[in-house]
Amino acid sequence: MAIAAERPALPPSGDDLPRTVASRVPAGDRIFHGILRGGGYAVFVITGLILVFLVLRSVPAFRAVGFGFFTTSQWFISTNQFGIAAILPLGVLAALIALIIAVPVGVATALFISEYAPAALRRWLITVIDLMAAIPSIIVALFAVFFLMPRILGFDGWLSHHLAFIPLLRFTLANYPSQYANATFIAAAAVSLLVIPIVASLCRQVFSQAPRGEREAAYALGSTRWGMIRTVVLPYGRAGVIGASMLGLGRALGETIVMAFVLTPIFTFKINVLESGGNSVTTMIANRIFEAGPKEISALMAGGLVLFVMTLTVNAIAAIIIHRSRSGVTTAAD
Amino acid sequence: MLTQESQASAPASTIPPGADQRVRISRVTPAGAATVVTAALGALGLVWLLYEQMLAFSGVLGFWLSWYAVFVLLYAWMAWQQWGRREATDKAAVVAVTTAGLLSCAAVLGLVLFVLAKGFSAVRHLSFFTQSMAFAGPLSPLAAGGVLHAIAGTLEQIALGTLFAVPLGLLAALFLAEVGGPDAQPIRVIVEAMTALPDVIAGLFIYALAILTLGLQKSGLAAALALAVTMMPIVARASELVLRLVPGTLQEGSYALGASHWRTITHVVLPTARSGLATAVVLAMARGIGETAPVLVVSGVTKEMNLSPLHGPQMSLPLFIWDYAHVEAVNQTVVTRAFGAGLTLVVVVVVLFAAARALGGNAPGELTRRQQRRLTRQAART
Numbered sequence: 001m002a003i004a005a006e007r008p009a010l011p012p013s014g015d016d017l018p019r020t021v022a023s024r025v026p027a028g029d030r031i032f033h034g035i036l037r038g039g040g041y042a043v044f045v046i047t048g049l050i051l052v053f054l055v056l057r058s059v060p061a062f063r064a065v066g067f068g069f070f071t072t073s074q075w076f077i078s079t080n081q082f083g084i085a086a087i088l089p090l091g092v093l094a095a096l097i098a099l100i101i102a103v104p105v106g107v108a109t110a111l112f113i114s115e116y117a118p119a120a121l122r123r124w125l126i127t128v129i130d131l132m133a134a135i136p137s138i139i140v141a142l143f144a145v146f147f148l149m150p151r152i153l154g155f156d157g158w159l160s161h162h163l164a165f166i167p168l169l170r171f172t173l174a175n176y177p178s179q180y181a182n183a184t185f186i187a188a189a190a191v192s193l194l195v196i197p198i199v200a201s202l203c204r205q206v207f208s209q210a211p212r213g214e215r216e217a218a219y220a221l222g223s224t225r226w227g228m229i230r231t232v233v234l235p236y237g238r239a240g241v242i243g244a245s246m247l248g249l250g251r252a253l254g255e256t257i258v259m260a261f262v263l264t265p266i267f268t269f270k271i272n273v274l275e276s277g278g279n280s281v282t283t284m285i286a287n288r289i290f291e292a293g294p295k296e297i298s299a300l301m302a303g304g305l306v307l308f309v310m311t312l313t314v315n316a317i318a319a320i321i322i323h324r325s326r327s328g329v330t331t332a333a334d
Numbered sequence: 335m336l337t338q339e340s341q342a343s344a345p346a347s348t349i350p351p352g353a354d355q356r357v358r359i360s361r362v363t364p365a366g367a368a369t370v371v372t373a374a375l376g377a378l379g380l381v382w383l384l385y386e387q388m389l390a391f392s393g394v395l396g397f398w399l400s401w402y403a404v405f406v407l408l409y410a411w412m413a414w415q416q417w418g419r420r421e422a423t424d425k426a427a428v429v430a431v432t433t434a435g436l437l438s439c440a441a442v443l444g445l446v447l448f449v450l451a452k453g454f455s456a457v458r459h460l461s462f463f464t465q466s467m468a469f470a471g472p473l474s475p476l477a478a479g480g481v482l483h484a485i486a487g488t489l490e491q492i493a494l495g496t497l498f499a500v501p502l503g504l505l506a507a508l509f510l511a512e513v514g515g516p517d518a519q520p521i522r523v524i525v526e527a528m529t530a531l532p533d534v535i536a537g538l539f540i541y542a543l544a545i546l547t548l549g550l551q552k553s554g555l556a557a558a559l560a561l562a563v564t565m566m567p568i569v570a571r572a573s574e575l576v577l578r579l580v581p582g583t584l585q586e587g588s589y590a591l592g593a594s595h596w597r598t599i600t601h602v603v604l605p606t607a608r609s610g611l612a613t614a615v616v617l618a619m620a621r622g623i624g625e626t627a628p629v630l631v632v633s634g635v636t637k638e639m640n641l642s643p644l645h646g647p648q649m650s651l652p653l654f655i656w657d658y659a660h661v662e663a664v665n666q667t668v669v670t671r672a673f674g675a676g677l678t679l680v681v682v683v684v685v686l687f688a689a690a691r692a693l694g695g696n697a698p699g700e701l702t703r704r705q706q707r708r709l710t711r712q713a714a715r716t
Contacts (some may be wrong), residue, residue, distance in 0.1 A: 039505020
């Protein structure tokens with residue numbers, strides 16, 4: 001019965017006309033939608049308020065030093081010589097090192113869970129990675145200072161000894177173990193423990209959605225498992241990996257406690273990550289907020305503002321990449 | 335180009351000539367296992383010879399890293415000799431990927447076990463859970479003083495924070511999942527960006543808003559507000575994912591019976607997604623309870639019990655660790671106390687996490703065995 005095809009042929013008379021389906025949204029629903037919309041916009045409002053209040057509170061600092069806030073690499077509050085010219089890049093450097101460690105390990109872990117692990121083990125592994133994401137950063141900080149640091153010094157020495165041709169790893173201080181302690185590299189290694197679960201769990205979700213047909217097509221053409229991963233899973237998940245890495249970067253840039261625990265604050269930028277001393281905006285905030293006077297608080301707020309804008313941009317781009325990716329189409333329907 | 339890559343392992347007699355043989359992607363063959371073991375031993379010997387005897391290297395970690403690198407190379411080379419280049423890359427990939435997976439698991443295990451082992455000597459004393467630090471100085475033995483004040487503060491702050499964050503997060507999630515529209519996508523992006531918001535920013539925000547502008551003291555309430563700011567996007571995002579899983583047919587059934595949208599949500603969507611929503615909330619609590627940076631900025635430090643959220647500084651477990659392992663780490667006893675607090679925190683987080691898993695074991699609408707039994711009983715009675 002092809003009703004739709006017959007309909008135009010019907011005589012336009014009497015009761016046989018199709019009724020018009022017009023649904024009016026009831027008043028109760030409209031109020032309800034309004035409330036829900038309010039909840040949605042609350043996120044916007046909170047984000048906006050964070051921006052407004054950080055800007056408001058950082059005005060005194062910017063008034064005192066002006067644009068010098070971005071070009072000064074000192075932290076003398078009373079003489080108006082303070083800025084984040086060294087602090088910010090040091091933090092970014094640590095975040096990037098953390099990412100260099102975390103992205104390969106995270107992606108490989110995701111591949112292991114989605115492609116290699118036996119099906120019976122998979123659920124447990126997913127739980128373990130989720131648990132890793134739930135471990136507080138202060139626990140990682142304890143681990144970093146009291147477990148990792150004493151054991152990594154020898155390895156640091158080894159690195160600086162044999163890989164000194166890489167500028168990052170060059171070591172210019174006197175060769176005592178203590179000169180390797182509290183270094184950017186150690187902080188970054190610890191922060192990578194916080195980034196790995198983010199990268200791994202996002203990548204795993206993307207990888208597991210790689211189309212079955214294409215996988216089997218690769219096998220049917222005689223591919224090995226790695227060949228299949230290289231030609232099907234990884235290209236399919238590329239956007240997901242990029243998005244996950246950027247989200248991880250946002251996490252690493254914003255990590256506070258681990259950085260403040262591990263690092264001995266310094267105020268000049270240096271690229272040698274094995275050498276003792278490092279810094280970041282978050283480290284400054286955590287270490288100084290207790291003793292800070294009004295002007296220093298304003299300076300910290302200004303640092304926080306820069307960090308907030310930076311991480312929000314990185315995270316938003318990451319979220320958009322993940323949503324736009326081919327794999328994201330199925331996760332975020334409509 | 336197609337070479338025979340996998341050794342035929344099944345006896346030839348069982349397969350009629352010309353029949354398709356199933357290609358097994360993963361299989362342990364004696365030759366494969368022997369290759370792994372030989373490569374591992376060979377690498378060990380080679381590295382020992384080079385590293386310890388001939389070259390001036392030192393350090394245990396460096397030794398094992400070198401061993402691992404040599405092992406992968408040796409294994410890939412042996413695989414190449416036996417099975418060709420493509421198999422060799424495949425084998426090397428197995429090793430690399432498995433290592434990464436095991437490394438991640440080992441890291442989790444190491445983190446938890448390390449804190450448990452170091453904290454045990456503090457937790458052994460009952461006073462650790464029954465006293466505050468009000469009458470214990472840095473030189474007091476572990477048998478005096480404890481973290482009761484920090485536990486009380488943590489519980490109070492997380493309870494208040496959950497109270498603020500959950501309704502707002504749930505509303506946002508319902509908006510994203512049920513109402514939608516053109517403005518949903520930017521909000522979803524912001525929610526996702528906010529989930530990874532640096533936790534210290536939440537603290538600074540509440541400091542600027544509540545303490546500097548509204549004149550609130552450094553207090554438990556301020557800490558709870560800061561926690562709420564970090565937890566709210568987590569609740570929103572996790573809840574939205576759960577709400578999306580509610581079967582559309584259930585909602586359509588509700589509409590077909592003439593229910594309005596809000597009746598459908600309150601009577602069909604939310605009850606169906608209840609266990610998933612509980613998981614979302616508990617996971618957000620597990621995240622919030624370990625947040626140090628927001629608390630550090632706004633709650634203030636004290637050694638005394640303070641149950642009032644409005645007046646005076648209030649201690650919490652993460653802040654206790656920060657204070658005793660970083661700021662006041664003058665001797666071993668004090669650091670051990672910090673590890674004791676760390677142990678408590680880890681246990682709380684793991685318990686919350688396990689609770690979330692137990693709650694969220696079922697998909698929306700799927701009944702637990704107990705619920706099914708109850709339904710059967712009810713059906714039998716009527």
